[in-house]
Amino acid sequence: MFNKDRWREIFETIGKNKLRTFLSGFTVALGIFIFIILFGLGNGLKNTFQEFFLDDASNAIYIFPGKTSLPYKGFKANRRIDFENEDLEDIKLNFPMFTEHVTPRITRSALTRYKSQSNSYTTRAVAPGYQFIEKTILMKGRYINQTDLKSKTKHAVIGRLVAKDLFKTEDPIGKYIDIGSTVFKVIGVFQDDGGDNEERFIYIPYTTRQLIEKSNDKVGEIIVTFPKELGHPGAMAFESSLKKYFKDKKSIDPSDPNGIFFRNQTDNLKQTQQFAVVLQLIVSFVGLGTLIAGIIGISNIMVFVVKERTKELGIRKALGATPRSVIEMILQESVFITTLSGYFGLFLGIVVLKNVGLRLEDYFIKNPFIDFGTAFSATIVLIIFGAIAGYIPAKRASRIKPIVALRDE
């Protein structure tokens, strides 16, 4: 394989048969190039999809209080149900295996002011776990933590657009804002992939909200996240036991459709996961198809190359080339060309993908990419199949009797 003379012979052949070299190289480079572009764009589509549908955690159950519609255990109908701090603790205590985060959400709207700028924003009073439910990304500072809850601090985490509206170019961290006549210190600025509305929220500790509202212990809604490993059936089971537990605890008729409401994201999760699987299938199918087309292309070229060289191979055999040396020569040449041009196509594809990537966001393709492993293996696959595709005609050519190859047409 590392025979210097053989390599020299191959380089001479390559250099003097430029069209042939170009054709086989071009096929491989184009195959890999298209594969990378299509695969990358497919991934971009997947990214867009995930951004649209997987913004919020999908392993969450939302519990909303309502009003009963049936009398039960001596209570009248039309009774208002409230959740309290104790309920949060009870969920954690009774379902330790099923809960990751338990957080309340008390939503209020209030006029918010900083210096001369003011606007009305929605304030959500939450626990630290809420960050995982919204998949909030901190740009600056920090999120609400346990200390904030315990000391009921007047700390606020504001959305990117709140910061932009109120502070303009100023750094909001450490500044004080007035939310509904209470002064809060800004401790963090966040962004959220869920869109502009999501970035107009202000988060504060729920204990602080309770303190402001006359030290009550109402928690509004409760959101529980469960481990993803539960899966769809597990999540449904968890939901029904939660429902049963709360109806019992709050003395609601088990057949009452109101009183307490559940929204389980797991149904969404199932659908979006199915959709993601379909998208992944499409992307893989496109990639595989391109790869197969590339392999067929190389096979054709190799058959053509060997056919074109039949006479030359006959001459070489008449001059003493063994069948083995004929096969090795053809294979070494083809593998050399496919490797070189394959990696050229790979490199070109990645560069093009990087450059057009940013301009395609309007077409629902976000951050198209191909992981290097996939691109690398695709190229290897193409090289291997190119070699196999070259081996078959080379083997046949090596068996041709020189007399047949040299026969004048």
Place this chain on the structure above:
Amino acid sequence: MIQIKNLHKSYKMGSSSLHVLKGINFEVEEGELVAIMGSSGSGKSTLLNILGMLDGADEGEYILDEVPIKNLNETKAAKYRNKFLGFVFQSFNLINYKSALENVALPLYYQGIQRKERQSLALDYLERVGLKDWATHLPSELSGGQKQRVAIARAMASRPKVLLADEPTGALDTKTSYEVMDLIQKINDEGKTILVVTHEPDIAQMCKRVVQLKDGIIIKDEKVDQVLASENVQ
């Protein structure tokens, strides 16, 4: 040098088979210059191909330089060809993307000779055929006679025991044919055994022995008075 006994060869043509060689017996001594003559279809090229191990015989014995040639696999045949035989074809069969020098050096490549030595040997042989100045030219830049001389140099380069020429002048005009025959005669004078297949009587007369083939058997085998090609070249 060459001993052939009762050589048979037939080709399958669909369901029927064509019996081309029907028992050939002949011997060639070292240093002979033999013309194999015959009309087309007489089996002369088939005989040459079998002699050249480009094709196998169905039946019979073939001994080349005391080595029995039979049951050769492709690899062995290739090695024998490389070691024993030099070929000259009617259509030259030079590799068109290689220069004259590289063409001549090719059999040496398959003998495993180092590049430097290969090139100097090849240049020697090109000089012998009078084409040293054309060493870097491609076959397409050479005339027919020059191409055939390159082909002869290539056949000689591997220092074969026997030189086999299949209609070496078939594609050349008379004057060039005689020049090529002059070269072949000179190589023969140096002691090389040469077999020439031809259907031209004047070319055959320039050999030392003429073997006449008809319908797959030898009908005439006689020594002739050699006409020197150089006398016919102006």
